[in-house]
Amino acid sequence: MSYIRHMNCLRVNGSAVNQISTKDMRPGKAGNPARQPLYAQVRALILRRLIDGVWRPGTMLPSEIQLGVEFGVSQGTVRKALDALAAENLVVRRQGRGTFVAEHDLDRALFHFFHMVGENAERQLPDSRVLSCRYGKASATEAAQLALLKGDPVARIRRVRVLGGVPAIVETIVVSEALFPNIGRDGDLPNTIYELYERRYEVTVARAEERLRAKAAEPAIAELLEIEPGTPLLEIDRTAFSLDGAPVEWRLSLCETRSHYYLAELV
Amino acid sequence: MSYIRHMNCLRVNGSAVNQISTKDMRPGKAGNPARQPLYAQVRALILRRLIDGVWRPGTMLPSEIQLGVEFGVSQGTVRKALDALAAENLVVRRQGRGTFVAEHDLDRALFHFFHMVGENAERQLPDSRVLSCRYGKASATEAAQLALLKGDPVARIRRVRVLGGVPAIVETIVVSEALFPNIGRDGDLPNTIYELYERRYEVTVARAEERLRAKAAEPAIAELLEIEPGTPLLEIDRTAFSLDGAPVEWRLSLCETRSHYYLAELV
DNA sequence: TAGTGGTCTAGACCACCTT
Protein backbone atom coordinates (compact mmCIF):
# COMPACT_ATOMS: atom_id res chain seq x y z
CA MET A 1 0.00 0.00 0.00
CA SER A 2 1.20 3.44 -0.80
CA TYR A 3 0.26 4.69 2.62
CA ILE A 4 2.69 2.33 4.30
CA ARG A 5 6.09 3.92 4.31
CA HIS A 6 9.47 3.00 5.67
CA MET A 7 10.13 3.60 9.33
CA ASN A 8 13.27 5.57 8.67
CA CYS A 9 11.98 7.86 6.01
CA LEU A 10 13.21 10.99 7.76
CA ARG A 11 16.95 11.43 7.93
CA VAL A 12 18.62 14.44 9.42
CA ASN A 13 22.34 14.60 8.76
CA GLY A 14 22.42 10.91 8.20
CA SER A 15 20.83 9.85 11.47
CA ALA A 16 17.45 8.28 11.09
CA VAL A 17 14.38 9.31 12.98
CA ASN A 18 10.74 8.67 12.31
CA GLN A 19 8.50 11.53 13.13
CA ILE A 20 6.26 11.08 10.14
CA SER A 21 5.40 7.73 8.68
CA THR A 22 4.83 4.48 10.53
CA LYS A 23 1.60 2.89 9.49
CA ASP A 24 -0.33 3.76 12.66
CA MET A 25 0.27 7.48 12.29
CA ARG A 26 -1.43 7.76 8.99
CA PRO A 27 -4.25 10.26 8.64
CA GLY A 28 -7.63 9.56 10.10
CA LYS A 29 -6.41 6.59 12.08
CA ALA A 30 -8.53 6.10 15.20
CA GLY A 31 -6.59 6.51 18.42
CA ASN A 32 -4.67 9.40 16.90
CA PRO A 33 -7.31 12.09 16.76
CA ALA A 34 -5.05 15.09 17.34
CA ARG A 35 -2.66 14.07 14.58
CA GLN A 36 -1.68 16.79 12.15
CA PRO A 37 -1.95 16.32 8.40
CA LEU A 38 1.22 15.13 6.73
CA TYR A 39 1.80 18.38 4.91
CA ALA A 40 1.64 20.26 8.22
CA GLN A 41 4.19 17.88 9.68
CA VAL A 42 6.44 18.37 6.67
CA ARG A 43 6.00 22.15 6.99
CA ALA A 44 7.00 21.94 10.66
CA LEU A 45 10.06 19.82 9.87
CA ILE A 46 11.22 22.25 7.19
CA LEU A 47 10.55 25.21 9.48
CA ARG A 48 12.59 23.50 12.20
CA ARG A 49 15.55 23.33 9.83
CA LEU A 50 15.15 26.99 8.99
CA ILE A 51 15.14 27.80 12.72
CA ASP A 52 18.19 25.63 13.30
CA GLY A 53 20.01 27.28 10.44
CA VAL A 54 20.45 24.04 8.50
CA TRP A 55 19.37 26.01 5.44
CA ARG A 56 20.53 29.62 5.60
CA PRO A 57 18.70 32.59 4.06
CA GLY A 58 19.35 32.82 0.34
CA THR A 59 20.27 29.18 -0.10
CA MET A 60 18.30 26.72 -2.18
CA LEU A 61 16.27 23.95 -0.59
CA PRO A 62 16.36 20.45 -2.00
CA SER A 63 13.85 19.89 -4.79
CA GLU A 64 10.31 18.82 -4.02
CA ILE A 65 11.06 15.32 -5.19
CA GLN A 66 14.17 15.05 -3.03
CA LEU A 67 12.30 16.28 0.02
CA GLY A 68 9.49 13.87 -0.74
CA VAL A 69 11.89 10.94 -0.82
CA GLU A 70 13.60 12.08 2.35
CA PHE A 71 10.37 12.56 4.29
CA GLY A 72 8.67 9.56 2.76
CA VAL A 73 5.77 11.52 1.29
CA SER A 74 4.66 12.37 -2.21
CA GLN A 75 5.78 15.41 -4.13
CA GLY A 76 2.28 16.86 -3.81
CA THR A 77 2.46 16.80 -0.04
CA VAL A 78 5.84 18.51 -0.03
CA ARG A 79 4.44 21.06 -2.44
CA LYS A 80 1.60 21.87 -0.10
CA ALA A 81 4.02 22.34 2.79
CA LEU A 82 6.28 24.61 0.71
CA ASP A 83 3.31 26.61 -0.57
CA ALA A 84 2.29 27.24 3.03
CA LEU A 85 5.80 28.44 3.89
CA ALA A 86 5.83 30.61 0.78
CA ALA A 87 2.52 32.18 1.86
CA GLU A 88 4.24 33.13 5.13
CA ASN A 89 7.13 34.63 3.15
CA LEU A 90 9.57 32.21 4.74
CA VAL A 91 10.62 30.70 1.43
CA VAL A 92 10.54 31.99 -2.13
CA ARG A 93 9.67 29.74 -5.03
CA ARG A 94 11.05 30.41 -8.50
CA GLN A 95 9.88 28.39 -11.44
CA GLY A 96 12.71 26.66 -13.23
CA ARG A 97 15.18 27.51 -10.47
CA GLY A 98 14.12 26.12 -7.13
CA THR A 99 12.85 27.02 -3.68
CA PHE A 100 14.99 29.41 -1.63
CA VAL A 101 15.06 30.51 1.97
CA ALA A 102 13.64 34.04 2.10
CA GLU A 103 16.04 36.90 2.75
CA HIS A 104 15.45 40.35 4.16
CA ASP A 105 16.18 42.20 0.98
CA LEU A 106 15.10 45.65 -0.08
CA ASP A 107 11.84 44.38 -1.49
CA ARG A 108 10.80 42.72 1.73
CA ALA A 109 11.75 45.77 3.77
CA LEU A 110 9.82 48.02 1.48
CA PHE A 111 6.67 46.02 0.86
CA HIS A 112 6.33 44.08 4.07
CA PHE A 113 8.08 45.85 6.91
CA PHE A 114 7.77 49.53 6.09
CA HIS A 115 4.29 50.90 5.65
CA MET A 116 4.96 54.62 5.39
CA VAL A 117 4.40 55.74 1.82
CA GLY A 118 4.46 59.04 -0.02
CA GLU A 119 1.57 60.93 -1.52
CA ASN A 120 1.02 58.81 -4.61
CA ALA A 121 1.40 55.67 -2.53
CA GLU A 122 4.93 55.63 -3.86
CA ARG A 123 7.29 53.59 -1.77
CA GLN A 124 10.73 54.64 -0.78
CA LEU A 125 13.03 53.31 1.91
CA PRO A 126 14.24 56.13 4.15
CA ASP A 127 17.85 56.93 4.82
CA SER A 128 18.91 56.50 8.42
CA ARG A 129 21.09 58.67 10.62
CA VAL A 130 22.08 56.93 13.84
CA LEU A 131 21.93 59.29 16.80
CA SER A 132 23.16 56.96 19.49
CA CYS A 133 23.66 53.35 20.53
CA ARG A 134 23.64 52.84 24.27
CA TYR A 135 23.84 49.78 26.44
CA GLY A 136 21.98 49.31 29.69
CA LYS A 137 19.72 47.14 31.77
CA ALA A 138 16.22 46.30 30.62
CA SER A 139 13.46 48.31 32.23
CA ALA A 140 10.30 46.52 33.29
CA THR A 141 8.62 47.56 30.05
CA GLU A 142 11.52 46.52 27.87
CA ALA A 143 11.79 43.20 29.67
CA ALA A 144 8.10 42.54 29.13
CA GLN A 145 8.29 43.44 25.46
CA LEU A 146 11.30 41.24 24.79
CA ALA A 147 10.49 38.36 27.16
CA LEU A 148 13.59 39.15 29.22
CA LEU A 149 14.13 39.64 32.93
CA LYS A 150 14.29 43.15 34.27
CA GLY A 151 17.93 44.19 34.37
CA ASP A 152 19.04 41.93 31.52
CA PRO A 153 21.49 43.70 29.21
CA VAL A 154 19.94 45.48 26.25
CA ALA A 155 21.13 47.77 23.48
CA ARG A 156 19.17 50.89 22.58
CA ILE A 157 19.63 52.38 19.15
CA ARG A 158 18.25 55.75 18.29
CA ARG A 159 18.06 57.06 14.78
CA VAL A 160 16.37 59.61 12.55
CA ARG A 161 15.00 58.44 9.24
CA VAL A 162 14.84 60.77 6.30
CA LEU A 163 12.15 60.49 3.64
CA GLY A 164 12.51 62.54 0.49
CA GLY A 165 15.09 64.80 2.09
CA VAL A 166 12.90 65.53 5.11
CA PRO A 167 13.54 64.10 8.59
CA ALA A 168 10.31 62.17 9.06
CA ILE A 169 10.80 59.49 11.70
CA VAL A 170 12.54 59.26 15.06
CA GLU A 171 13.06 55.67 16.01
CA THR A 172 14.22 53.84 19.12
CA ILE A 173 15.18 50.19 18.73
CA VAL A 174 15.69 47.95 21.75
CA VAL A 175 17.21 44.48 21.50
CA SER A 176 18.71 41.98 23.91
CA GLU A 177 22.49 42.09 24.03
CA ALA A 178 22.55 38.37 24.70
CA LEU A 179 20.98 37.79 21.29
CA PHE A 180 22.84 40.59 19.50
CA PRO A 181 26.25 40.85 21.22
CA ASN A 182 28.15 44.06 20.50
CA ILE A 183 25.53 45.31 18.12
CA GLY A 184 26.39 48.81 16.97
CA ARG A 185 29.71 48.86 18.86
CA ASP A 186 31.73 49.21 15.72
CA GLY A 187 29.32 51.61 14.11
CA ASP A 188 28.07 49.01 11.69
CA LEU A 189 24.40 49.82 11.62
CA PRO A 190 22.99 49.52 8.12
CA ASN A 191 19.78 51.11 7.00
CA THR A 192 17.98 47.79 6.76
CA ILE A 193 18.79 46.43 10.18
CA TYR A 194 16.95 43.12 9.72
CA GLU A 195 19.60 42.24 7.18
CA LEU A 196 22.19 42.70 9.92
CA TYR A 197 20.20 40.54 12.34
CA GLU A 198 20.07 37.87 9.68
CA ARG A 199 23.64 37.91 8.38
CA ARG A 200 25.64 38.62 11.47
CA TYR A 201 23.50 37.23 14.27
CA GLU A 202 21.61 34.52 12.43
CA VAL A 203 18.32 35.85 13.71
CA THR A 204 15.55 35.89 11.12
CA VAL A 205 12.67 38.28 11.67
CA ALA A 206 9.64 36.32 10.49
CA ARG A 207 6.79 38.63 11.42
CA ALA A 208 5.92 41.69 13.48
CA GLU A 209 3.02 43.37 15.21
CA GLU A 210 2.49 47.11 15.06
CA ARG A 211 0.38 49.12 17.47
CA LEU A 212 -0.43 52.61 16.20
CA ARG A 213 -1.39 55.64 18.23
CA ALA A 214 -1.37 59.40 17.83
CA LYS A 215 0.99 61.33 20.10
CA ALA A 216 2.02 64.95 20.44
CA ALA A 217 5.66 65.69 19.62
CA GLU A 218 7.75 66.34 22.70
CA PRO A 219 10.26 69.17 22.39
CA ALA A 220 13.29 66.91 21.91
CA ILE A 221 11.53 64.96 19.19
CA ALA A 222 10.18 68.11 17.57
CA GLU A 223 13.67 69.50 17.27
CA LEU A 224 14.94 66.39 15.54
CA LEU A 225 12.05 66.47 13.08
CA GLU A 226 12.27 70.24 12.64
CA ILE A 227 8.65 70.75 13.57
CA GLU A 228 6.73 72.60 16.28
CA PRO A 229 6.47 70.90 19.68
CA GLY A 230 2.99 69.47 20.13
CA THR A 231 2.60 68.54 16.48
CA PRO A 232 0.58 65.31 16.22
CA LEU A 233 2.77 62.35 15.33
CA LEU A 234 1.97 58.78 14.42
CA GLU A 235 3.54 56.45 16.97
CA ILE A 236 4.32 52.94 15.73
CA ASP A 237 5.05 50.51 18.53
CA ARG A 238 6.46 47.39 16.90
CA THR A 239 7.39 44.00 18.27
CA ALA A 240 9.28 41.78 15.84
CA PHE A 241 9.35 38.00 16.22
CA SER A 242 11.93 35.51 15.02
CA LEU A 243 11.23 32.26 13.20
CA ASP A 244 10.65 30.39 16.43
CA GLY A 245 8.12 32.96 17.61
CA ALA A 246 10.26 34.71 20.23
CA PRO A 247 10.16 38.52 20.40
CA VAL A 248 13.57 39.79 19.34
CA GLU A 249 13.15 43.51 18.78
CA TRP A 250 11.07 46.28 20.26
CA ARG A 251 10.88 49.46 18.24
CA LEU A 252 9.14 52.75 18.80
CA SER A 253 8.84 55.03 15.78
CA LEU A 254 7.46 58.55 15.84
CA CYS A 255 6.39 59.59 12.36
CA GLU A 256 5.58 62.94 10.87
CA THR A 257 2.54 62.44 8.64
CA ARG A 258 2.18 65.60 6.61
CA SER A 259 3.89 64.32 3.50
CA HIS A 260 3.67 60.61 4.19
CA TYR A 261 1.10 58.22 5.60
CA TYR A 262 0.82 54.68 6.87
CA LEU A 263 -0.78 52.37 4.32
CA ALA A 264 -2.73 49.28 5.40
CA GLU A 265 -4.64 46.81 3.26
CA LEU A 266 -7.76 45.13 4.57
CA VAL A 267 -9.16 41.86 3.29
CA MET B 1 -7.27 12.35 -24.06
CA SER B 2 -8.20 13.89 -20.78
CA TYR B 3 -7.08 17.31 -21.90
CA ILE B 4 -9.62 17.37 -24.68
CA ARG B 5 -12.92 18.48 -23.28
CA HIS B 6 -16.30 19.22 -24.71
CA MET B 7 -16.82 22.54 -26.37
CA ASN B 8 -19.86 23.36 -24.33
CA CYS B 9 -18.49 22.54 -20.96
CA LEU B 10 -19.37 25.91 -19.46
CA ARG B 11 -23.04 26.67 -19.13
CA VAL B 12 -24.37 29.85 -17.59
CA ASN B 13 -28.11 29.75 -16.99
CA GLY B 14 -28.49 27.11 -19.63
CA SER B 15 -26.77 28.96 -22.43
CA ALA B 16 -23.58 27.41 -23.56
CA VAL B 17 -20.32 29.28 -23.94
CA ASN B 18 -16.80 28.05 -24.14
CA GLN B 19 -14.33 30.21 -22.37
CA ILE B 20 -12.37 27.36 -20.98
CA SER B 21 -11.72 24.15 -22.79
CA THR B 22 -11.36 23.60 -26.52
CA LYS B 23 -8.22 21.70 -27.28
CA ASP B 24 -6.25 24.65 -28.60
CA MET B 25 -6.64 26.67 -25.42
CA ARG B 26 -5.00 24.14 -23.22
CA PRO B 27 -2.02 25.28 -21.13
CA GLY B 28 1.31 25.82 -22.69
CA LYS B 29 -0.04 25.71 -26.20
CA ALA B 30 2.06 27.79 -28.53
CA GLY B 31 0.18 30.69 -30.04
CA ASN B 32 -1.56 31.27 -26.72
CA PRO B 33 1.27 32.57 -24.57
CA ALA B 34 -0.74 34.94 -22.38
CA ARG B 35 -3.31 32.28 -21.48
CA GLN B 36 -4.19 31.98 -17.85
CA PRO B 37 -4.05 28.66 -16.01
CA LEU B 38 -7.34 26.78 -15.89
CA TYR B 39 -7.78 27.28 -12.15
CA ALA B 40 -7.41 31.04 -12.63
CA GLN B 41 -10.06 30.96 -15.34
CA VAL B 42 -12.35 28.96 -13.07
CA ARG B 43 -11.70 31.41 -10.25
CA ALA B 44 -12.59 34.29 -12.57
CA LEU B 45 -15.79 32.57 -13.71
CA ILE B 46 -16.90 31.93 -10.14
CA LEU B 47 -16.00 35.48 -9.15
CA ARG B 48 -18.05 36.77 -12.08
CA ARG B 49 -21.07 34.94 -10.72
CA LEU B 50 -20.49 36.41 -7.29
CA ILE B 51 -20.33 39.87 -8.85
CA ASP B 52 -23.49 39.21 -10.86
CA GLY B 53 -25.30 38.00 -7.78
CA VAL B 54 -25.95 34.55 -9.22
CA TRP B 55 -24.88 33.18 -5.85
CA ARG B 56 -25.83 35.54 -3.01
CA PRO B 57 -23.89 35.94 0.25
CA GLY B 58 -24.63 33.14 2.66
CA THR B 59 -25.75 30.67 0.02
CA MET B 60 -23.99 27.44 -0.76
CA LEU B 61 -22.07 26.97 -3.98
CA PRO B 62 -22.38 23.77 -5.98
CA SER B 63 -20.00 21.06 -4.84
CA GLU B 64 -16.49 20.84 -6.23
CA ILE B 65 -17.47 17.88 -8.33
CA GLN B 66 -20.53 19.60 -9.76
CA LEU B 67 -18.50 22.68 -10.63
CA GLY B 68 -15.86 20.49 -12.18
CA VAL B 69 -18.41 18.83 -14.43
CA GLU B 70 -19.96 22.16 -15.35
CA PHE B 71 -16.66 23.80 -16.22
CA GLY B 72 -15.19 20.70 -17.77
CA VAL B 73 -12.23 20.53 -15.40
CA SER B 74 -11.17 18.15 -12.67
CA GLN B 75 -12.16 18.47 -9.04
CA GLY B 76 -8.58 19.40 -8.16
CA THR B 77 -8.65 22.40 -10.47
CA VAL B 78 -11.94 23.61 -9.00
CA ARG B 79 -10.47 23.12 -5.55
CA LYS B 80 -7.51 25.33 -6.38
CA ALA B 81 -9.85 28.05 -7.64
CA LEU B 82 -12.01 27.85 -4.52
CA ASP B 83 -8.98 27.84 -2.24
CA ALA B 84 -7.81 31.05 -3.88
CA LEU B 85 -11.22 32.66 -3.35
CA ALA B 86 -11.22 31.44 0.25
CA ALA B 87 -7.81 33.05 0.78
CA GLU B 88 -9.37 36.35 -0.34
CA ASN B 89 -12.23 35.79 2.12
CA LEU B 90 -14.76 35.76 -0.71
CA VAL B 91 -16.00 32.27 0.07
CA VAL B 92 -15.94 30.18 3.23
CA ARG B 93 -15.28 26.47 3.13
CA ARG B 94 -16.70 24.15 5.75
CA GLN B 95 -15.75 20.52 5.84
CA GLY B 96 -18.75 18.25 5.57
CA ARG B 97 -21.08 21.11 4.70
CA GLY B 98 -20.00 22.89 1.57
CA THR B 99 -18.56 26.13 0.21
CA PHE B 100 -20.51 29.30 0.98
CA VAL B 101 -20.41 32.85 -0.29
CA ALA B 102 -18.80 34.96 2.44
CA GLU B 103 -21.01 37.31 4.43
CA HIS B 104 -20.16 40.45 6.32
CA ASP B 105 -20.87 39.04 9.74
CA LEU B 106 -19.63 40.20 13.12
CA ASP B 107 -16.49 38.12 12.84
CA ARG B 108 -15.46 39.66 9.55
CA ALA B 109 -16.18 43.17 10.80
CA LEU B 110 -14.18 42.57 13.94
CA PHE B 111 -11.16 40.71 12.61
CA HIS B 112 -10.85 42.10 9.12
CA PHE B 113 -12.42 45.53 8.91
CA PHE B 114 -11.93 47.06 12.33
CA HIS B 115 -8.39 47.32 13.61
CA MET B 116 -8.87 49.37 16.77
CA VAL B 117 -8.35 47.14 19.78
CA GLY B 118 -8.27 47.65 23.53
CA GLU B 119 -5.34 47.43 25.86
CA ASN B 120 -4.96 43.65 25.98
CA ALA B 121 -5.48 43.47 22.22
CA GLU B 122 -9.05 42.58 23.09
CA ARG B 123 -11.44 43.15 20.26
CA GLN B 124 -14.79 44.75 20.61
CA LEU B 125 -17.08 46.24 18.01
CA PRO B 126 -18.07 49.78 18.94
CA ASP B 127 -21.61 50.99 19.31
CA SER B 128 -22.62 53.67 16.84
CA ARG B 129 -24.61 56.85 17.31
CA VAL B 130 -25.60 58.46 14.03
CA LEU B 131 -25.26 62.23 14.15
CA SER B 132 -26.54 63.06 10.70
CA CYS B 133 -27.20 61.77 7.22
CA ARG B 134 -27.10 64.47 4.56
CA TYR B 135 -27.39 64.40 0.81
CA GLY B 136 -25.47 66.60 -1.55
CA LYS B 137 -23.27 66.86 -4.59
CA ALA B 138 -19.86 65.23 -4.67
CA SER B 139 -16.94 67.56 -4.10
CA ALA B 140 -13.87 67.18 -6.26
CA THR B 141 -12.22 65.11 -3.53
CA GLU B 142 -15.23 62.91 -2.99
CA ALA B 143 -15.62 62.38 -6.72
CA ALA B 144 -12.00 61.36 -7.02
CA GLN B 145 -12.25 58.96 -4.10
CA LEU B 146 -15.39 57.28 -5.39
CA ALA B 147 -14.67 57.41 -9.11
CA LEU B 148 -17.65 59.72 -9.66
CA LEU B 149 -18.05 63.01 -11.46
CA LYS B 150 -17.98 66.18 -9.45
CA GLY B 151 -21.56 67.06 -8.57
CA ASP B 152 -22.88 63.51 -8.65
CA PRO B 153 -25.29 62.86 -5.78
CA VAL B 154 -23.73 61.45 -2.62
CA ALA B 155 -24.88 60.67 0.90
CA ARG B 156 -22.78 61.72 3.89
CA ILE B 157 -23.26 59.87 7.14
CA ARG B 158 -21.72 61.12 10.32
CA ARG B 159 -21.57 59.04 13.47
CA VAL B 160 -19.79 58.69 16.78
CA ARG B 161 -18.59 55.28 17.78
CA VAL B 162 -18.36 54.30 21.41
CA LEU B 163 -15.76 51.85 22.70
CA GLY B 164 -16.10 50.57 26.26
CA GLY B 165 -18.51 53.36 27.16
CA VAL B 166 -16.19 56.08 25.87
CA PRO B 167 -16.82 58.04 22.67
CA ALA B 168 -13.69 57.10 20.76
CA ILE B 169 -14.25 57.64 17.05
CA VAL B 170 -15.90 60.30 14.91
CA GLU B 171 -16.60 58.94 11.47
CA THR B 172 -17.78 60.41 8.18
CA ILE B 173 -18.95 57.98 5.52
CA VAL B 174 -19.48 59.09 1.94
CA VAL B 175 -21.20 56.91 -0.66
CA SER B 176 -22.76 57.42 -4.06
CA GLU B 177 -26.53 57.80 -3.94
CA ALA B 178 -26.81 56.14 -7.30
CA LEU B 179 -25.35 52.98 -5.80
CA PHE B 180 -27.10 53.30 -2.45
CA PRO B 181 -30.44 55.02 -3.15
CA ASN B 182 -32.19 56.46 -0.11
CA ILE B 183 -29.56 55.15 2.24
CA GLY B 184 -30.28 56.36 5.77
CA ARG B 185 -33.52 58.09 4.75
CA ASP B 186 -35.61 55.89 6.96
CA GLY B 187 -33.11 55.90 9.79
CA ASP B 188 -32.08 52.34 9.10
CA LEU B 189 -28.36 52.57 9.70
CA PRO B 190 -27.09 49.50 11.53
CA ASN B 191 -23.82 49.38 13.39
CA THR B 192 -22.21 47.11 10.81
CA ILE B 193 -23.01 49.09 7.73
CA TYR B 194 -21.36 46.66 5.29
CA GLU B 195 -24.13 44.23 6.17
CA LEU B 196 -26.61 46.84 4.96
CA TYR B 197 -24.69 47.40 1.73
CA GLU B 198 -24.78 43.68 1.18
CA ARG B 199 -28.38 42.84 2.07
CA ARG B 200 -30.24 45.86 0.86
CA TYR B 201 -28.10 47.14 -1.96
CA GLU B 202 -26.42 43.94 -3.11
CA VAL B 203 -23.02 45.59 -2.89
CA THR B 204 -20.32 43.39 -1.39
CA VAL B 205 -17.29 45.08 0.11
CA ALA B 206 -14.41 42.82 -0.83
CA ARG B 207 -11.40 44.77 0.39
CA ALA B 208 -10.30 48.18 1.60
CA GLU B 209 -7.28 50.43 1.83
CA GLU B 210 -6.55 52.51 4.90
CA ARG B 211 -4.28 55.53 5.01
CA LEU B 212 -3.29 56.55 8.53
CA ARG B 213 -2.13 59.93 9.73
CA ALA B 214 -1.94 61.86 12.99
CA LYS B 215 -4.13 64.95 13.24
CA ALA B 216 -4.95 67.44 15.98
CA ALA B 217 -8.57 67.41 17.15
CA GLU B 218 -10.54 70.38 15.89
CA PRO B 219 -12.91 71.96 18.42
CA ALA B 220 -16.08 70.39 16.98
CA ILE B 221 -14.48 66.95 16.98
CA ALA B 222 -13.01 67.44 20.44
CA GLU B 223 -16.43 68.24 21.82
CA LEU B 224 -17.90 65.04 20.39
CA LEU B 225 -15.09 62.97 21.84
CA GLU B 226 -15.12 64.86 25.14
CA ILE B 227 -11.44 65.74 24.89
CA GLU B 228 -9.35 68.91 24.70
CA PRO B 229 -9.10 70.60 21.31
CA GLY B 230 -5.69 69.92 19.80
CA THR B 231 -5.44 66.42 21.22
CA PRO B 232 -3.62 64.19 18.74
CA LEU B 233 -5.98 61.83 16.96
CA LEU B 234 -5.42 58.94 14.62
CA GLU B 235 -7.03 59.66 11.28
CA ILE B 236 -8.03 56.63 9.23
CA ASP B 237 -8.81 57.45 5.62
CA ARG B 238 -10.45 54.37 4.13
CA THR B 239 -11.51 53.49 0.62
CA ALA B 240 -13.60 50.33 0.34
CA PHE B 241 -13.87 48.38 -2.91
CA SER B 242 -16.61 46.08 -4.12
CA LEU B 243 -16.15 42.65 -5.67
CA ASP B 244 -15.57 44.11 -9.12
CA GLY B 245 -12.87 46.44 -7.82
CA ALA B 246 -14.83 49.69 -7.92
CA PRO B 247 -14.51 52.11 -4.97
CA VAL B 248 -17.89 52.19 -3.23
CA GLU B 249 -17.28 53.94 0.08
CA TRP B 250 -15.00 56.65 1.36
CA ARG B 251 -14.71 56.90 5.10
CA LEU B 252 -12.77 59.23 7.36
CA SER B 253 -12.42 58.15 10.99
CA LEU B 254 -10.86 60.22 13.74
CA CYS B 255 -9.83 57.99 16.62
CA GLU B 256 -8.88 58.77 20.16
CA THR B 257 -5.93 56.51 21.03
CA ARG B 258 -5.47 56.74 24.75
CA SER B 259 -7.35 53.58 25.64
CA HIS B 260 -7.29 51.91 22.23
CA TYR B 261 -4.83 51.48 19.42
CA TYR B 262 -4.70 50.36 15.81
CA LEU B 263 -3.29 46.87 15.44
CA ALA B 264 -1.48 45.78 12.27
CA GLU B 265 0.23 42.48 11.53
CA LEU B 266 3.30 42.38 9.30
CA VAL B 267 4.46 39.33 7.42
C1' DT C 1 -26.40 6.85 5.07
C1' DA C 2 -25.19 10.12 1.74
C1' DG C 3 -22.82 14.11 0.55
C1' DT C 4 -19.37 17.55 1.45
C1' DG C 5 -14.69 19.33 1.75
C1' DG C 6 -9.76 17.66 3.33
C1' DT C 7 -5.75 14.79 2.56
C1' DC C 8 -2.66 12.02 -0.08
C1' DT C 9 -0.86 9.68 -3.90
C1' DA C 10 0.87 8.79 -8.73
C1' DG C 11 1.74 10.25 -13.00
C1' DA C 12 1.67 13.26 -16.97
C1' DC C 13 2.93 17.35 -19.25
C1' DC C 14 4.26 22.25 -19.30
C1' DA C 15 7.06 26.63 -18.60
C1' DC C 16 11.12 28.32 -17.20
C1' DC C 17 16.00 28.53 -16.15
C1' DT C 18 20.76 27.04 -16.33
C1' DT C 19 24.41 24.71 -18.52
Next chain:
DNA sequence: AGGTGGTCTAGACCACTAG
Protein backbone atom coordinates in the same frame (compact mmCIF):
# COMPACT_ATOMS: atom_id res chain seq x y z
C1' DA D 1 19.68 18.62 -22.31
C1' DG D 2 18.41 18.29 -17.77
C1' DG D 3 16.42 20.02 -13.64
C1' DT D 4 13.14 22.96 -11.31
C1' DG D 5 8.62 24.47 -9.97
C1' DG D 6 3.65 24.98 -12.07
C1' DT D 7 -0.54 22.85 -13.80
C1' DC D 8 -3.83 19.24 -14.40
C1' DT D 9 -5.81 14.88 -13.91
C1' DA D 10 -7.72 10.57 -11.73
C1' DG D 11 -8.64 8.05 -7.99
C1' DA D 12 -8.54 6.66 -3.21
C1' DC D 13 -9.65 7.33 1.48
C1' DC D 14 -10.70 10.32 5.50
C1' DA D 15 -13.34 13.67 8.57
C1' DC D 16 -17.19 16.03 9.24
C1' DT D 17 -22.15 17.24 8.88
C1' DA D 18 -26.77 16.53 8.13
C1' DG D 19 -31.10 14.01 7.54
